Amino acid sequence: MTEELTPQQELENIKNNLANIVHDTKNPLAVIAQNANILLRYTQLNEDKKVHYLQAIQRNADFLLNLVEDLDFQRLKSGQLQLQFAPLDVVDLTRQVVNNLNSLAEQKSLGLTFDTSDQTLIINGDKNHLTRAINNLVNNAIKYTADGQVRVILSRRRHKAFLYISDTGMGLSEEQLGKLFERFYRADSARHIPGTGLGLAITKEIIKLHQGEIKVTSTVGKGSTFTVCLPLAMESQSEF
Ligand SMILES: Nc1ncnc2c1ncn2[C@@H]1O[C@H](COP(=O)(O)OP(=O)(O)OP(=O)(O)O)[C@@H](O)[C@H]1O
Numbered sequence: 001m002t003e004e005l006t007p008q009q010e011l012e013n014i015k016n017n018l019a020n021i022v023h024d025t026k027n028p029l030a031v032i033a034q035n036a037n038i039l040l041r042y043t044q045l046n047e048d049k050k051v052h053y054l055q056a057i058q059r060n061a062d063f064l065l066n067l068v069e070d071l072d073f074q075r076l077k078s079g080q081l082q083l084q085f086a087p088l089d090v091v092d093l094t095r096q097v098v099n100n101l102n103s104l105a106e107q108k109s110l111g112l113t114f115d116t117s118d119q120t121l122i123i124n125g126d127k128n129h130l131t132r133a134i135n136n137l138v139n140n141a142i143k144y145t146a147d148g149q150v151r152v153i154l155s156r157r158r159h160k161a162f163l164y165i166s167d168t169g170m171g172l173s174e175e176q177l178g179k180l181f182e183r184f185y186r187a188d189s190a191r192h193i194p195g196t197g198l199g200l201a202i203t204k205e206i207i208k209l210h211q212g213e214i215k216v217t218s219t220v221g222k223g224s225t226f227t228v229c230l231p232l233a234m235e236s237q238s239e240f
Pocket residue numbers: 070136140141142144167169170171172180185186187188189190194195196197198199200201224
């Protein structure tokens with residue numbers, strides 16, 4: 001497997017990507033500063049205008065927050081970041097993630113659907129981290145799809161929950177698939193779209209910490225399907 005890098009390789013990787021990260025932070029910071037400036041200077045702006053500038057501040061601050069959390073990955077990997085496991089309904093959690101991303105899909109005129117075989121599927125999980133993992137997968141599906149649809153499906157097979165995220169997007173070649181879960185990896189075809197290439201590495205680590213698995217199948221120009229499998233709570237209890 002290519003994903004286990006030595007500390008030296010890891011450092012080299014971070015150094016090489018630092019320029020990109022700095023670049024990614026500059027633009028949102030500039031937008032936040034400019035908009036705050038406008039709001040402070042022009043106190044007579046009408047409500048609609050104020051909301052417009054405040055929303056841009058919020059959007060860009062969220063982006064930066066996400067980036068900083070991604071960079072926290074090292075702590076997750078080294079075990080310094082402890083997950084808080086508790087019984088968790090993965091149906092409810094996935095529905096919330098999909099609902100939160102509805103407007104993003106709408107902006108791109110993409111269909112976004114969620115279907116589930118069961119009303120509830122309880123796993124033993126860390127709500128914040130699992131939300132983060134599923135959010136990255138659905139967000140990627142929307143981000144790397146120009147037109148068509150994103151389908152999110154949950155189903156139960158034996159003692160496992162299976163989550164499928166399919167898109168009709170740009171897809172990935174065999175070679176690209178081999179590197180997909182490496183930190184900082186971004187396919188050439190995605191370079192015009194902002195991102196750090198950390199999302200899937202983090203997602204994989206989070207799924208692993210839940211005793212789960214993640215797989216992907218893809219066809220260039222046709223789309224991709226990411227499959228996440230998570231053990232259900234009862235099964236975990238009888239196994240451990
Ligand atoms: N659904 C998808 N369809 C096509 N390519 C994808 C898809 N999901 C991920 N990729 C490719 O995998 C790369 C890595 O994805 P990953 O989520 O790790 O990082 P990112 O989306 O570039 O940035 P971020 O760290 O903000 O998530 C992407 O840059 C893109 O090239």
